[in-house]
Amino acid sequence: MASSPSSPLLLTFVSSINASIHLYDHQGFREVGNSYLLSGGSEGIVASSTPGTAISHAHSFIRFENITFWRSKEAADQHSDMGHSTGLIQVVIFEAADRDNIGGSAYGGQRSICCTPDLAKLEGCKQGEVIRIPSATDINWPIVLNVQFSGKSLSTSMANSEVPITKTGMYNLFFISCDPKLKGLVMNGKTLWKNPDGYLPGRMAPLMKFYVYMSLAYVLLCVTWFFQYMRFWKDILQLQHCITVVIALGLFEMILWYFEFENFNRTGTRPVGITTWVVTVGAVRRTVSRLLILSVSMGYGVMRPTLGGLTSKVLLLGITYFVATELLDITEYVGTINDVSGRARLFLVLPDAFLDAFLILWIFTSLSKTLEQLQAKRSSVKLDTYRKFSNSLAVAVIASVVWIGYEVYFKATDPFNERWQSAWIITAFWDILAFGLLCVICYLWAPSQSSQRYAYSDEKGEEFDDEETQSLTRGKPEGDISLAKQDNLEDEEEEDKRE
Template identity: 70%
Template sequence: MGSAPIQRRSVILGFALVVLLLISAFQSTEASIHVYESDPLREVGNAYLLSGGSEGIAASDEHRSYIRFENITFWGSKTAADHQPTVDFNGGLVQVIIFEAADRDNIGGSAYGGQRSLCCTPDLAKLEGCKEGEVIRTPSATDKNWPVALNIYFRGDMAYAHMKNKKEVNIKKTGMYNLFFMTCDTRLRGMRVTGRTVWKNPGGYLPGRMAPLMKFYIFMSIAYAILCGIWVFQYARYWDDVLLLQHCITSVIALGLLEMTFWYFDYAYFNSTGMRPVGITTWVVTIGAVRRTLSRILILSVSMGYGVVRPTLGGLTTKVLLVGITYFLASEMLNIAEYVGSINDIAGRARVFFVLPVAFLDAFLILWIFTSLSKTLEQLQAKRSSIKLDIYRKFSNALAVAVIASVVWIGYEVYFKATDPFNERWQSAWIITAFWDILAFALLCVICYLWAPSQNSQRYAYMDSKGDETDDEETESLCRESPGNISLVKQDTKDGDSSDADEGEEGKRE
C-alpha cells in the first residue's frame, strides 16, 4: 500500500527531469570559445584588468595552434561619461597580454605601493627603463616575442575602441597560456569588454587538458561493451536462474556503457565545434549520477545481505532510498556545475559548496557498507554457510582495496593540485578524472565475477531454512513477515537443491 505513493512521486520526478533535459537540449554553452558580455575590468594594484581565459595549448608542426580574436570591442566607462560629460578617451591605451605560465614573472616589475607593480610609473620608467603608462613586460629568455602585448587605442571622441577582427596569435610552443585585457589609464577604470576569443589546439577546439579524455572514453566504451557482452551471454544462458540482484548489476553495466559512450560523443562534438552542447552534457552527467547512485545502493544492499541472509531490506528500505535520492541530487548538482557551463574551473568556495555534500555522503555510505558487511559475515559464519561466506570475504577484500586506493588517490590529487597552482602539468591532469572511472569499472568487474549468472546462482539466494540460527532480530522479524517459501528463486523439490545439500553436509561435518 505504501509503495503506490512512492511510485507516483518517482514518476512525477522522472517526468520533470525529462522535461528539463529536453529544454536544455536546445541550448549550448561556449567553452574553448571564450565569450565576453560587457565584462568589466577590475583594479589590481596599479592596473585594471580582465582575465580572458587560461588553457593548455599544444604546438604542432602539422596543424596550427592559435588564439583568435573576434569582434573584440572595449567600451569606455559609462559611469565616468555620466558624471563627466566632457571626459575624453582619446589616446586611451588598452593592452592584450598573452603569456605562458612559465613566463608569468615577466609581467610586472618592482614593488610599488607595497605590491608588485603591473604598470610602468614615472619612477619605474627611470629605474627599469619601461615605457610609462604601459604594462611592464620583460621578454622571455627563450623567445623575445613573448609575452605578447597587443596595443589598442581609443581614437578621436569615440567612447569605444575596436580590435582588429579575427586577428590571430600563433602558438609555437606547448604550454599553459593566459590572456588578460589590461590598461594603466585611470580614465578607463570602468571599461567593459565584448566579443570572444577562439582557442585552437592541433587536434581541434577541445582544451588541451581535456583532449586525452576523448581517447580514454573510447577505450572505456570498448571495455564496458566487452563486459556487457560477456554478462549478457551468461545472463541469457542461465535466464531461469537469474536473481534480482543480478538484474541490478545488469542495469549498472548498461548505464556505464551509455555514460562512457555519451562522454565520447560530448567531447567529439566539443572538439569539432568549440562549443559544448548543454543537452548532451546534461544527459551524460545525469546518466553518470544515476549509475553512481545505483552502484552505491547495490553495494550497500549486498553488504546488508539482501537476497542472501534476508529476503528484503524491510524497514531499512525507506532509509536506503532516501540516502540514494539525496546522493543522486548532490552528485547531479556537482556534475552540472562542473561540466554544464564554462570549461574554466569553478571558483574555490563555489566548488567546495558542491563537493562537500558528495564527500560527506560517500564517507557515510562507506561506513554504513562496512558496518553492514561485518554483520552479514557474522551471520554467515553462524549459519556455517561456507560457500556464501567465501564470496562475501572476497567481496569485502575488493571493497577494502577500493577504499584504500580511493584514499591514496585523493591524497595524490590534493598534492597534485597544491604543487601545481598555475596548471603547468595540464597534460597529465586528465589522469585525475580517469582514475575514478577505472576504479569503478574494476570494482564492477569483481562484482560481476562473484555474482555471475550460472546454474549455481541459487547458492547466492536467501533460503528460509528452519535450521538456520541468527542473532539479528531485524532479520528474524523480516522472516516472520514473509511466511511460506520466500526464496528469490524457484526450488526444485524433486531433485533437491544442490546448495542445501552442500550446506547440510558442511553443517554435519562441522
C-alpha cells in the same frame, strides 16, 4: 585599491567561460591592483605541427574576433574630438612559466601590473602601460597587443587577428587597462582557442580517447554478462537485475562522454543541455553503484529477498547522494572550458565527500555483520564469496584514500596548472576503479543454473535485527529449501559456485 597583487596572482582571476570559443557578452573589467582587468581564459595548448609534415595544416592559435570595448560617457567627455589616443587597453597573452614576466616591483615591495613613475625610472617601462619583461626563451613573448580609443568615441574595436602558438604550455589571456579614467570598461566579442586536433582544451583532450577505451571495456563486460544472463535467465536474482542496470548505465555514460567531447572538439562549443544530460547519467550511475554495494553488503539477493525496513533509509541516502553529486558535477563540467577548476567546486565537494565517507562506514558495518552471520551458520560457500568481496572493497577504499592524497598533492604543488598534460589521469582513475569493482561483483555473483536454489538456502534460523526480521517473514522466495537438506547440497553448491 591601495595595494597591488603580485604578477602570479593574475592566474587566480581566471573565470569560467562558456566554451573553447570564449564568448564575452558585456563583461566588465575589475579593479586588480593598479589596473583594470578582465580574464579572457586559460587553457593548455599543444604546439603547432612542424611545417612540412603530413599534418602541417593543423595548427594551434588564439584568434580574436569582433572584440569591442565600451567606456562610460563621462570617461569619453574628458577628451577632445581631435585626440588620437584617448585611452589604452592592452591584450596580454603569456605562458604560465612566464608569469613573472608581467609586472614589476619597486624597492622590494608588492608587484604592480602597471608601470608606475618609480618603476619607470628603475626598470625603464613606459608609465601607464603593462610591465612586460621578455621571456628567456623567446623575446617576442609575452604577447602584448594595444587597442586605443580615439577622440570622444564611446567604443573601440580590436582588429580580427590570430596569435599562433608554437610552444606547448598553459596559456593565459588578460585584457588590461592602466588608465584610471577607464573605470567601468565593458567588452563584447569572442576568442577561439584551438589545438592541432581541434578545439578541445589540452587537459580534456586525452579523455576523449580514454572514453573510447572505457566504452570498449564496458561493451566486453556487457557481452560477457549478457551471455550468462540469457543462458540462465530462469534463475536470475533481483541482485543480478541490479548489476545489469549498473553495467548498462556505465556503458551509456562512457558513450555519452565520448560524443560530448567529440562534439566539443569539433565545434568549439559545449551546449549546456547536452553536458547536463551527460552529467546526470553519470550521477545516476554512481548513485546506483554505491547503493548496489551497500545492498550487497547487507546480504540483499543472497541472504534476504528485500531490505525491509531499511529500504526507505537506503533510498533517502541515495537521493541525497544523487543531489550532491549532480551539483558537484554540474559545477565541474557544465559551461566550463578553462583548464582551471572553479572555486565553487571546493565548497560543493565537501557534502559529496561526507556522504561517501558515511556510505563507506555503513557498507563495512553491514558487511561485518553479514560475515558474522554467515560464519555462525557455517555457510562456507557464501562466506568465501563475501570474504572475497570484502577484500576487494578494502583494496578499493585504500586505493581511493591513497589517490585522494595524491590528488591533493598534485593540485597543491601545481597552483598554476603547469602539469595540465597529465591532469586527465585524476578523472580517469575514478572511472577505472569503479569499473574494476563492478567486474569483481559481476564475477562473484555471476548468473548460474543454481542461483535461485542456493540464494536464500540458509535464511531460516538466522537471527536478524527486529527491523530486518519483519521484512523476511513476509514470504518465502522461490527455490528456498530447508536446513535439513543443506548437508546434502554442500558439494553441489561448491560446484555451482565454480560455474
